Amino acid sequence: MHDAATAAGLDAWLENAVGELSGFSDSDRPGWTREVFSEPYRASRAWTAGQMRKAGLEVHQDAAGNLVGRLPGTNPAAPALVTGSHTDTVDGGGRFDGVVGVLGALGAVQLLAERGMKLQRDLLVVDFLGEESNPFGLSCLGSRALAGELTAADLERTDYRGRSLAAAYETFGIDPAALLSAAPWTGERRPHAYVELHIEQGPVLEERGLPLGIVTAITGIERLVASFTGSPDHAGTRPMADRRDAMVAAAEAVLAVRQEGCGAPQHGVSTVTRLENASPAPNVVPSLVRLHGEVRSVDETWLAGTRSRLAAEIAGRAAAHGVEADLSWSTDNTVVRAADSVQDLAAQAADAAGIPWAPIPSGATHDAVHMARLAPMGMIFVPSAGGRSHCPEEFTSTSQITTGVHVLADTLVRLDTAHLAPATS
Template identity: 65%
Template sequence: MPFDVVEATQRVEEQIGQLSRLRSEERPGWTRQVFGEPYRESREWVAATMRDAGLEVHRDAAGNLVGRLAGTNSSAPALMTGSHTDTVEGGGRFDGVVGVLGAIEATRSIRESGTPLSRDLLVVDFLGEESNEYGLSCLGSRTMAGELTAADLNRRNAAGRSLGSAYEAFGLDPSALLDPARTAPGPLHGYVELHIEQGPTLEKEGTQIGVVTSICGIERFVAHFAGREDHAGTRPVADRHDAMVAAAQAVLTVRSEGCGAPGVATTTHVRNRSSSPNVVPSAVDVSGELRSIDRSWLTGAKRRLGEQVLSASRGYGVDVDFDWTSDNEIVQAHPRAYDLVAATAAELGYSWRPVPSGATHDAVHLASLAPMAMIFVPSRDGRSHCPEEWTDAPDIGRGVHVLAETLRALDTARL
């Protein structure tokens, strides 16, 4: 039975509508954050949807939801596809969700075709891909790749609760998360992830499919500005050591640094550690990030930002210290897997182009386990991580079609 694009599109569109009802009613947009009750309910729904498509379903020790379609040679390294169904606060209905429901639909079409794969096909809804209150993204894929650490489990949210405690409350054993024997998926032949672009390129050019070349590296920082407390009504402005003014200048410096390709820079939080309205701010924290697919740009931007912020802060009589963390390194798509996606899109008659990803994905961590490729479909106006996030159903259907046929090609390909 050939792939029925119309039927697949209709089914995924209906399922996106069903899943979108499982959200935090009291929060803006479509909010379904990791470890929350709506997220727990949504994953029960996803498990049922996997079973309806003919998959054997289990939750692994890392908290990932895994559906398996057996191949004719289950001893061979398996294929894997999937994404995530958690959201940022006030997020949309498509980010990650298209990759999970699209993977389920692609797998259904393979099962119903009557021509099984030789390899097992694993469909994964990865636990907690989005950034969260513990400051660590891609929890499930990071753990599957053996990259979660004991220090990560001791990360604390604003209330002082540890990430390990959050796992435990969600019904997962924190000690198992650090045991590769319990979290590793076994040998993999390849990984392919379908995702919305989250940017404007495909829609602007009228291109139907994006084939991801690389995924950006992310460097995050917290800058701590230390000034001097004074009475806000009596200390003359010219005689102040105002940490907030230095922080404000830093926000503009971050924006300036991010205005030039090939990278972007964003300030995400500014926090005054004093709550008094009549005190000159003496302790202000500024959080932000740099993103690029160019390592030399990231290195240079990190250096330039530190030098410029320090120089400007000293002019205000304020000291500043930076804490830097690398969220993930730049990851290239596997050349042969990339070629398979591109060739498949072309053979199916869809227009395509190479695109880099400015967002991170579970694919970053799976790339350490198997040859990795990603398929992008257009985002309306390039909007994402907001309630206005939207991808047209026919675009999703084309992405699912490319995914299904890529998995077939990957099944027999030498990588």
């Protein structure tokens, strides 16, 4: 196991750092709210940059808006190791999602310094810009840009106020024109490997009594918008049997989406996140209702069939109520497998420290999805109390984070000298 004195010092630092970073929050919103492009987020990143410098890192903000701290290696010409996560939150979120990966990476840097260990490769600690979902409908902004996946069409996306994503970048001090040509880690500058420490955001590790998970794959996400068109009628006079009620058809679709997730052969979940009635009048039978939902799984075969299965089921149920259903789909990301080599080295690090672990899929998406296009990718999970996440009750104990930091540090050491196959995407 890791040295008790070192662990105690790391515990104290992490406890204090999580507390300080949590102080940057929108006081008008519930929980800990630090959304991308907000003023609390801007202030928190100045604090994070200061913590990077205190850890001995050379700090800059890249063209994509990512905060990057560099720990020079003995051979700076060698492809760098990369670790980190994000510090933005969802509205009403918690204190640990993403934060554990950024502060944990700084904790790993401290452990390397205390042990007098010098990596041959540069180590880059990254606080990626805007990983969480946002009003523009595009997550993982910073890592997406690094991977060259941010497009001109993406910059034209608008929020509910009609403001474009490009305008949001400009207000935050980031040149949107530079984003499309910035992908600084492509070509010969691709990293050697990427590994991310994160809370599980689910109940598996806690239920199994395990302190660590090594991620096998990150879920694919299919997003759905369904429009239901019926007939507007007076809600007080149109007989029940003679209605074309779009809301009833949408309600049937909610159950169909749930049924799809419940029928998955292994890992699979499905969620309706929003229903919108085009008419606000309380005495009109709904004639146009839109449904927003998603389906997630690490099972590519099952996920590939979800569009056709749900299309048939939703259309059939809607037709029974005399309602037309029109479905449109988008792929947020495909299933991404963690590199076997990174999984193996993380497992070796855990085994060497005597820390029990289990292979585990990730049902949430992460910056690791986009970094996998650039380098062999892996993730290390620590438990989430009650499996709660994206809510104020989100909690992971400091000792659990410390365990993850020790395994992260040892994994980085092992990756530093490992011969890895390059990313294939």
